[in-house]
Amino acid sequence: MANVNLKETFLNPIFKGNPISVLVLGICSSLAVTVQLKGAFVMGLSVIIVTGVSSLICSLLRNTIPNRIRIIVQLVVVAMMVILVDQVLKAYAYSVSKTLSVYIGLIITNCIVMGRIEAFALGNKPFASLLDGLGNGLGYAMILVIVAFFRELLGSGTIFGFQVIPQCLYDLGYANNGLMILPPMALVLLGCVIWIQRAVQKDLQEK
């Protein structure tokens, strides 16, 4: 795999091989942090950084890593990145880091990160691995933001905390959908996203 198509490497995980909607990985956190756009946005950004940089580091180390402890080495690298992101958030985005609470720490256990290192970074050059990591993070973040957009809009009537549904609609009897705030609706929305994607990309449908 000396000559991987770099553009393909970056774009594939965003659409055709999206980690959430196609591979169905990282579902847990996508249900938990998508109540509001702000949280989803920061979470997505954190995952992009973690997947990108840890793929890059692991790819740089790929020829030196002893095969018997390679999973442990990957874990150490990912854990380091996650703790770094967590610390930076605690220092510069305290309120967001409080809403995300344990989920930033749980990026360590997100299958996308480890999966991409194991499947891609260990066998490819650093730049390609960086793109692969960033692409996967971006694919994850994109779904998070889509789900969070609808949950915040329908659940709280706001976008990024700003009221977008006008007061006159509430006066006419419109009410926020409280169910949207709860995780089950995130799963339903996620199902809709997968449905739409499969309807558009016919080659994803199983025969």
Next chain:
Amino acid sequence: MNTNSNVYTVVYSTILVVVVAAVLAFTAISLQPKQNENVKKETITKVLSAAAQADQTVTIAEDADVMALYSEMATAAFYVDGYGKIVGEMNLGKENVNDIKVATNADLKKQNDIFKKIADGQNDLLASLELPVYVINVNGKSVTVIPCYGAGLWGPIWGYIAVAEDGRSIYGAVFDHKSETPGLGAKITEDFFQNQFAGKEFGQGSQKFDVVKGGAHGASNGVDAISGATITSQALGRTINTWATYYEPYLKTLEVAETVEE
């Protein structure tokens, strides 16, 4: 080089761990001051928003400069021991807001640990308590804000209670938690629960305050628990009760002072 030999593996993992540890230690130390400031700001926000409930016209905006606001509104902040004696002062930041000193959760946890020892019979520790008290001036009302801190269902819960001049009536309270169940125990931070505290008062005797399952039925020293969050509610009731007990000697002095003035 044989990357599968035992020596290589051991050396490799040692170097990796040392490097990672160094990177993390460096980040943790360099970001520490900034993180501590965030924690301090959060504590101040809680103290102020508890105090603000004494006057409906005062609200603490989410993006307010709480440090400046605190240095302006606070009239005194000090520690009292278990006998109600003032044992230390906290900087109010009147000259420089960065000097503001507040008792963070780590400090409260220390006090809570001492409570446990006292409950086990080590009564001499009462004098070693350092319980923080904030006196905030809200539109001319002198509001005493006292914290509470204890174990919830999954992690610590804490809160700030605004007490009136008489040392018994409660103007309001705000609570927070680390990891209570979302939608159940986590509701202690919501208005519908916190608003119940306005107009209540600390009771006499062993039951100072309680969060009552099945409803407080208008009791002056209790509020309704949250359905489905029995353990968090009980824990919160216990926490408030414990802290109120240790603050009682100090709060009594307020009551006495008030009577003398009349």
